[in-house]
């Protein structure tokens with residue numbers, strides 16, 4: 360199996376991503392969410408959302424993290440979410456409504472490389488298993504957008520597959536390269552990308568999933584950031 364230092368590419372258009380996640384939306388909570396639950400919870404613990412905060416989730420999927428964040432920020436806070444899939448948005452909105460949490464939740468269908476929010480709008484941003492499905496040049500675009508919409512001193516938490524030279528990671532990357540439409544996400548170096556985008560990494564925590572490396576990274580936008 361070929362060893363490569365480089366992060367694999369994701370040869371997929373935004374429209375293909377939208378179609379693919381629309382198709383997956385109804386099965387997501389049964390087929391995928393249970394296997395990622397622990398890692399997402401670790402990310403939410405690291406985010407430690409406080410009452411009254413305004414928090415954005417990028418790529419919220421079926422909305423499980425949004426529910427937890429909406430509960431934590433409470434009525435005085437607000438949660439916003441952006442996702443490219445209309446079907447994911449429909450499911451997430453229904454869940455928030457069912458739990459009486461839709462009042463302070465603002466969901467948008469859109470592409471995270473162009474966030475439709477004002478500069479310095481959020482106290483914190485959360486992402487889980489999303490950054491690792493953007494093609495390499497887009498990772499930086501997404502993080503630069505996150506930095507723009509985050510308040511000075513604000514924090515970002517990212518949970519994603521982590522690049523590592525292990526047999527299981529290399530096997531997984533080979534499968535990703537062979538079947539990119541089916542195995543869309545791949546290991547990345549989130550901490551390094553966050554630093555490249557101008558964040559300061561505060562904490563990195565190693566996790567695993569099916570023998571693959573997963574990393575939770577907490578980073579901050581400095582008080583003097585542009």
Ligand SMILES: C[S@@+](CC[C@H](N)C(=O)[O-])C[C@H]1O[C@@H](n2cnc3c(N)ncnc32)[C@H](O)[C@@H]1O
Pocket residue numbers: 373376377380381392399417418419420421422423424441442443444447469470471472486487488489492
């Ligand atoms: C693997 S799912 C993860 C969902 C959720 N974060 C979770 O942990 O359950 C990835 C999500 O990212 C969304 N997504 C993919 N490309 C996107 C883009 N360009 N902009 C915004 N969201 C996108 C998908 O529609 C999908 O809901």
